[in-house]
Amino acid sequence: MNSHLDPDLLSAYLDDEVTPNERTLVLEHLGGCEACQTELESLRWTVALLNRLPEVSPPRTFYVTEQMLEAPVPKLRWWRQWRNPFLGSLGAVAALLLCVLLIQMPQTSPNTASTAMESAAPAADSEIALEQEAPAEAAGDARQSTEVVEGAANTETMMEAPAEEAEAEPTEEAAEEEAASEEESDAITTLQATELSQEQGAEESAEEAPAEDGDDAASAADAAPEATLEVAPEADVPEIAESEPVQETEQIPFSTELPQQPEPVPDRTPLLVVSSVLVVLALGWVVWRKRQG
Amino acid sequence: MLFLLLLVLALLLAGLVYPASLFAQGEGQEPDDDELVRQAQKGDRHAFNRLVGRHQTLMYNIAYRVMGDPDRAADATQDAFVSAYKKLDQYSGGNFRAWMARIVKNQCYDLLRYEGRRPAASLEALMLTHDDPTPDMNQRAPERPDEATLQAEIAEWLQKVILQLPQDQRMALVMADVHGYSYEEIAEVTEVELGTVKSRLARARRKVRELLQSHSELLPAQYRL
Numbered sequence: 001m002n003s004h005l006d007p008d009l010l011s012a013y014l015d016d017e018v019t020p021n022e023r024t025l026v027l028e029h030l031g032g033c034e035a036c037q038t039e040l041e042s043l044r045w046t047v048a049l050l051n052r053l054p055e056v057s058p059p060r061t062f063y064v065t066e067q068m069l070e071a072p073v074p075k076l077r078w079w080r081q082w083r084n085p086f087l088g089s090l091g092a093v094a095a096l097l098l099c100v101l102l103i104q105m106p107q108t109s110p111n112t113a114s115t116a117m118e119s120a121a122p123a124a125d126s127e128i129a130l131e132q133e134a135p136a137e138a139a140g141d142a143r144q145s146t147e148v149v150e151g152a153a154n155t156e157t158m159m160e161a162p163a164e165e166a167e168a169e170p171t172e173e174a175a176e177e178e179a180a181s182e183e184e185s186d187a188i189t190t191l192q193a194t195e196l197s198q199e200q201g202a203e204e205s206a207e208e209a210p211a212e213d214g215d216d217a218a219s220a221a222d223a224a225p226e227a228t229l230e231v232a233p234e235a236d237v238p239e240i241a242e243s244e245p246v247q248e249t250e251q252i253p254f255s256t257e258l259p260q261q262p263e264p265v266p267d268r269t270p271l272l273v274v275s276s277v278l279v280v281l282a283l284g285w286v287v288w289r290k291r292q293g
Numbered sequence: 294m295l296f297l298l299l300l301v302l303a304l305l306l307a308g309l310v311y312p313a314s315l316f317a318q319g320e321g322q323e324p325d326d327d328e329l330v331r332q333a334q335k336g337d338r339h340a341f342n343r344l345v346g347r348h349q350t351l352m353y354n355i356a357y358r359v360m361g362d363p364d365r366a367a368d369a370t371q372d373a374f375v376s377a378y379k380k381l382d383q384y385s386g387g388n389f390r391a392w393m394a395r396i397v398k399n400q401c402y403d404l405l406r407y408e409g410r411r412p413a414a415s416l417e418a419l420m421l422t423h424d425d426p427t428p429d430m431n432q433r434a435p436e437r438p439d440e441a442t443l444q445a446e447i448a449e450w451l452q453k454v455i456l457q458l459p460q461d462q463r464m465a466l467v468m469a470d471v472h473g474y475s476y477e478e479i480a481e482v483t484e485v486e487l488g489t490v491k492s493r494l495a496r497a498r499r500k501v502r503e504l505l506q507s508h509s510e511l512l513p514a515q516y517r518l
Contacts, residue, residue, distance in 0.1 A: 011495035015469070017476050046502040050470035053448055058353040059363055062371045063342045064378045 005029050005036045014043055091282045097275035101268050326389035334381045341378050348390060349374070351472060352397045358467040359401045361456045369400040376400070388478065395482045398464055405460060454504045462497035469494050 005026060012018050013026045030037055324332075326347070332340035352373060357366035373396045377384075384392055455463055464483060468474040474482070479490045 007499060008491050008495040011498055012476075012491050015476065017491065042502050042506075043498055046498050046505065047470050049447075049451060049505065050466065050501070052444075053358075053451055053471050054444065055350065056354050056357050056363075058350055058370070059367055061345075062349045062353070062367075062374050063345050064338060064375055066338075068371075068375050069378065 004033060004039075007039065010036065010040050011043060014040070014047060090278060094275045094278035094282065097271060098279070101272050101275065104268070327386050330381060330384055330386070330389060333378070334384075338378070341381070344389065345374050348393055351390070352393060355394060355467060355472060356397055356401055358452065358455060358471055359398075359460065359463055360404065361452065365404060366401075369404055370397060373397040373400045388481070391474070391478045391481045394468070394474070394478075395484070398482055401464075402460065454501055457504060458497050458500055462493045462500070465490055465493040466497035466501065470498070 009018065009022060009026065013023065018026065030040065324343075326344060329340045329344050333344065349370065353366060353370045356369040356373075357363060360366045360369060373393070377393055377396050380396075455466065458466065461483070465479055468479050468482065469476070476487055476490050476494075479494075480487050483490065485493075
């Protein structure tokens, strides 16, 4: 015979733990295979020896007393069950994931974005104030322009901070942020140049303004509440052309659009959920084992 | 006539009292395991201890064969019974012996895992301790004086061979071949499928056979294959 019986089947046949078909198969095979007959006999001999093992007398009785019920059962405490390799590794992986997520989450864009938005709002507000006060206070324009520039510079700095931190992130995100910051710096540079020319013009108009102090100041004061982009060019700011404030406004990146947000960090919510589920499963397994005793 | 009436009355009284005394003693009406469990579940600790009395020898022997040490086996057995009493509400009837054996198995595994005990690296190392004093063993009445010694030595050696097995195979072998549990009971105790029980038992038997055959010179002639 080329093939022999499965050793597991022979062992089960010894205990009569086989189906009728399996029993028939074994009997037919044993009839023509000496090797399997020897295997069966050796197993039978082994089981017979084990059957002869004597019963051991207990050293004492094991009746349950009240004292035993009051004392805690000296079993493994729940934290020692983490010595189980599977449970220990599962818990370690879940804890590590949670730590990584918790450490990195506060550094994600929502905080940075809100800060950027907060800096953009005052910048936008200051821009509107600048437009409204242009006819009346040219010198004030220069101051506010400076503030806008400073505010833009601060915002740029604040935006650069997350950009720098994002350099630790994947390189694609860092490259995109650098490109955005470069664009912003170019816009700022253009703005500064334009503002410098405005300042020059404002100073000139400021020098001329006192000469026509009385009427012009009154008309400017009347016009100020209704100051608009259309009114501003009619004021004594000849250097500021009608379209220039609009262009400059458009060039200022904070007035019309929100500053470019840094690339949002990939949503880690799924990882957080998975790690939480792993921890819950591990704890549930511990509780289940405790209940099973 | 009066004497006869008194005699009949006495016999009647005796006939009434004697059967009643039999019922009072409970002879012939030993409650089964499930009945004792029901009483214990109502808070009757004495009923539970009657269960302990019935099964403690078997449970201790399982623990002893798995642990290989009488003191640790006693600790595992006692802890198992205390734990079983506290978890009686989880027993829903059927086979108390298997349910109790599962608790003993878990206690043994916990102790083995906690203590990091491992079987000896080789049977030769075990044979170096062949002369260690054996625990108290009840044996069949020997036919000859040296038969007892022979049986004790074989039993000790077999126990050491059993300790060579992985604990899963060891538990299956002890329950099946030493204590006669069925495959279904072993599957319930070890919480595995029937096929896994067959496989573990078959591997355990082959391993024991190999160890016995490799040192068959130590076996008396009548015990050799």
